[in-house]
Amino acid sequence: MTRSITNSTNITSQTKYKFPEAHELCKEFVLSKKVMNEVIERLTKEIKLGLAKATHDKATVKCFVTYVQDFPSGQERGKYLALDLGGTNFRVLMIELKSQTDVKIISKSFGISKELMTGPGQMLFDFIAECLSKFCTEHNVDKKKEIPLGFTFSFPLMQQGLDRGILKVWTKGFICSGVVGQDVVQLLDEAIQRRNEIKIKIVAIINDTVGTLMACAFYKCNCRIGLIVGTGTNACYVEKTQNAEMFEANHERTPGGKEHMIINSEWGAFGDNGVIDFLRTPFDKQVDEGSHNPGRQIYEKCISGLFLGELVRLILVDLMQKGAIFANQESHSIQEKGKFLTRFVSEIETDISGAFDYTDCVLNEIGIRNASDKDKACLRYICQAVSTRAAQLTACGLVCLINKMDVKDVAIAIDGSVYRHHPRFHDMLYINMKRLLQKDIEFQLILSEDGSGRGAALIAAAATNSKMNSK
Ligand code: BGC
Numbered sequence: 001m002t003r004s005i006t007n008s009t010n011i012t013s014q015t016k017y018k019f020p021e022a023h024e025l026c027k028e029f030v031l032s033k034k035v036m037n038e039v040i041e042r043l044t045k046e047i048k049l050g051l052a053k054a055t056h057d058k059a060t061v062k063c064f065v066t067y068v069q070d071f072p073s074g075q076e077r078g079k080y081l082a083l084d085l086g087g088t089n090f091r092v093l094m095i096e097l098k099s100q101t102d103v104k105i106i107s108k109s110f111g112i113s114k115e116l117m118t119g120p121g122q123m124l125f126d127f128i129a130e131c132l133s134k135f136c137t138e139h140n141v142d143k144k145k146e147i148p149l150g151f152t153f154s155f156p157l158m159q160q161g162l163d164r165g166i167l168k169v170w171t172k173g174f175i176c177s178g179v180v181g182q183d184v185v186q187l188l189d190e191a192i193q194r195r196n197e198i199k200i201k202i203v204a205i206i207n208d209t210v211g212t213l214m215a216c217a218f219y220k221c222n223c224r225i226g227l228i229v230g231t232g233t234n235a236c237y238v239e240k241t242q243n244a245e246m247f248e249a250n251h252e253r254t255p256g257g258k259e260h261m262i263i264n265s266e267w268g269a270f271g272d273n274g275v276i277d278f279l280r281t282p283f284d285k286q287v288d289e290g291s292h293n294p295g296r297q298i299y300e301k302c303i304s305g306l307f308l309g310e311l312v313r314l315i316l317v318d319l320m321q322k323g324a325i326f327a328n329q330e331s332h333s334i335q336e337k338g339k340f341l342t343r344f345v346s347e348i349e350t351d352i353s354g355a356f357d358y359t360d361c362v363l364n365e366i367g368i369r370n371a372s373d374k375d376k377a378c379l380r381y382i383c384q385a386v387s388t389r390a391a392q393l394t395a396c397g398l399v400c401l402i403n404k405m406d407v408k409d410v411a412i413a414i415d416g417s418v419y420r421h422h423p424r425f426h427d428m429l430y431i432n433m434k435r436l437l438q439k440d441i442e443f444q445l446i447l448s449e450d451g452s453g454r455g456a457a458l459i460a461a462a463a464t465n466s467k468m469n470s471k
Helices: 020-029 032-052 114-118 120-137 184-195 210-219 247-248 281-291 298-303 306-322 342-348 356-367 373-405 416-420 427-436 451-470
Strands: 078-085 090-098 102-109 145-155 157-161 164-167 200-206 224-227 233-239 260-264 410-413 440-447
Touching: 020 306, 020 373, 032 373, 078 120, 078 451, 090 451, 102 306, 102 451, 114 120, 145 184, 145 210, 145 440, 157 356, 164 184, 184 200, 200 210, 200 451, 210 224, 210 233, 210 260, 210 356, 210 410, 210 416, 210 451, 224 373, 224 416, 233 298, 281 298, 281 306, 298 306, 298 373, 306 342, 306 373, 306 416, 342 356, 342 373, 342 416, 356 373, 356 416, 373 410, 373 427, 410 416, 410 451, 416 427, 427 440
Parallel strands: 078 145, 145 200, 224 410, 410 440
Antiparallel strands: 078 090, 090 102, 157 164, 224 233, 233 260
């Protein structure tokens, strides 16, 4: 789905009020074109370090090879199971590829509790196996027949094959013990064996960015980038295999070998070595210090859903201490870490000009009554400052990848709650990319429907067929 652009990206001209204290705090969130170009240049350098064998180990932007080298042909057919783990929800899906335009999906979501996110890894994988088993019972899946399964596992994974991947580090609040350094496919397989109820063959493990790209490439042939702006952020892109040195190093280059490889950039870690400190604000540093993984995922912490609300909250707390907003109002929610949700940012920015209907609902939820219109306008201004910078930084990342691929026309498949629900994110992304890209480059931003599920099924289909063909 390609969206049209509205003219709603100018944040300063929308209010008659002045709030000098908020302006002062937020001015560092405004990125000039010069700063954005600097970000592009630095990210390009980090990507090259991640790709090269000599520097990969120390690189922060890992650029993992994915072992996905083919795009869907559009001819993939059959029934596949998929698992999607990567945020606060876990999903089991049954996907039937009937034709290019007829894809039947049945899915069920299961919440991942705090205990599961932070407990022993075995507990998490047993839970996944249990959900899978329940799903198969509910949908009468033949438990005797070995069903191919694609596992979308959206964390930094060093792949050693399409069906083997070592977790390098957890992100997004997960810290389960005993998983880092292990092959995640094996951990899942063992959990399925322990239950001994269903026959499943895990044929592929993929990142959500790769699933998103694949799902879109099934229909659109110039799709070359998969982007997620949700709880976390990341992008994958198509690289020349000869530049994917970590693949080349481990696999003899066969004559006539495939020319391209999808690279999972893991760009969320950009800045973990200090290279974007020049644009970070004191609030970014506070968010980082209060997180589960201080010093890590620095770029992600400026962009993604797990952190945008918290950035707004910290600015609000500062302004409240100065008496510059919500004077004489008490709100326990605002004082508590994580209580200002990124969903609120999207809702507040949905109000246009003088209206505050959504803002009133949010204020009600966080226990602030009787706020003045000036305070509400100020709150909206803060949200806009934080989300505009997030979109600008995402634009820098995409421009960097487009320039690296050196293509003139490219479609970008996108998913994630921030991109989906924030009313201006798409437009801001588009406008900033236009500002930063050379004039002759065409691009389309496409919402990829359920990429994590469909993409996993498509890759599972390709993997199953290639094994059958090579028999
Ligand atoms: C993970 C990526 C993932 C992204 C979006 C990041 O925290 O490291 O693997 O693609 O979130 O879900």
